[in-house]
Amino acid sequence: MSDLDDLYQEIILDHNKSPRNRRKLEQADHTAEGYNPLCGDHVNVFINVENGVVKEVTFEGSGCAISTASASLMTEELKGKTLDEAKVLFKRFHGMITGEDRESSEEAGLGKLEVFSGVCRYPARVKCATLAWHTVRAALDSGGESVTTE
């Protein structure tokens, strides 16, 4: 497998072409906007939380394949997680992408999210993969603000 196939795995190409949960969530109780000024990637996330569990999470936005697929897969993975589980997932995902926490991330059971493990070899693309996650964290932490990856 070449480096490229490693980065643009089928599942990433698929989620880029047909993003899941890409829609506005009316009456979301947590929202935030994320922006990557370097790429122009732009994402809005919408979250409904019930009894400490992510009931629904959607996104809107435009960006490169990595950022779109990351947002799409993120929404699938976060749904049904408790807020604490979501935080742990963010931390592990971030560790894997930045290559800071390889060992634990390999055993973290990141499931489908492991398709992004190749990103750590592309430092210029790390922000693309983490934008949606940073935005979700901002939404959950404050209930709505704008974040940038800078």
Add this chain to the structure above:
Amino acid sequence: MTTTAPQYSEPPVGTDAEAIDVHAIRADFPILRQTVNGKPLIYMDNTATTQKPQAVIDALSDFYATRNANVHRGVHHLSVQATQAYEQARLKVRDFLGASRVEEIVYVRGTTEAINLVAQTYGRANIHAGDEVVISTMEHHSNIVPWQILCQQQGATLRVVPINDAGEFLFDEYEKLLGPRTKLVAVTHVSNAMGTVNPVERIIQRAHACGARVLIDGAQAVPHMKVDVRALDCDFYAFSGHKVFGPTGVGVLYGKFDVLDAMPPYQSGGDMIQTVSFEKTTYNDLPARFEAGTPNIAASIGLGAAIDYVTAIGLDRIARYERGLLHYTTEALSRIPEVRMIGTAADKASVVSFVVDGVHPHDVGTILDSEFGIAVRAGHHCAMPLMKRFNVPATVRASMAFYNTREEIDALAGAVKRVVEVFG
């Protein structure tokens, strides 16, 4: 990758593929010998910065190895040597731009600093509430933001000349914007994002006819064409050393002597003064008045070496060769149905900006780099208003210098086809 040269339409007049011996030229650039991701480096990001010939690298190391001292200070041997080399490089810049006096050549850090200098000295002294500054839609952020700040400080208004769908400056609209309130026109000579060559001579004439001064951002012009500031009759001309095969950290502000001489200082400190007392300081003559503090001596000398290098090849030959590259690239990429060109002006430098249907420019850039060793820029090119004009978040930009070859362009076209396949 294409193995046989494709047949393209007849190149335009003034094109000459044999104008330079590109393989001999490439041997002068050590960085071009390396591989990237296992592929020979194909460097097509010359608009961002150019590579350096051995002569420039040698000038830097030779300065530090044999002549390093501060300039304009001290009577010792090394200081005299350093000063001579530094001032000799300034003479080269004067001749390179066709300026009449060496005092008109001010060393700065780069084009950005040159524009900021003019905005904060000439601008603050001469542009007041109700006045207008005219720029164009295709400006680099560094020729937008300094004027925005100036206009906010002074209560002046920024007016923007629109462009057409080909990325060309709309001269009629420009004329409509000019008036008695216009105090300064700041326009790029060559668009960094699209390669459009602007009709700066006419732009300058027209501005002067209504009494406005003109600054030309020449950062992307000097690597591609002969510039003559006297023939242009511009009041200011700015460029960066690193975009013309010289080192980073040095650039040039040319200003007409009388205009520069009437300007208040920019930064203050050593070297820009004649006498200092606690009661009163008198400022130095041009150009030292605008060169406070120890300058980038080595880079200035390196810039002199870069000017020698391109002058020896000849900018007319470079222009003829690059016109051929531009034509070849445009033909090669236009044959890919998914490619849309951004910037199709009749007069262009060898800069090709494009988008690929359904693929974000950053994904294109990553694949070109990791699979093919091709360095292009993918982004907004510090020209966000221009991206908005074309309704794209970013573009892929391949910018060629005289060391690029047709084989490299074949590789680029092959790589873009591969991108289309991957995302198909």
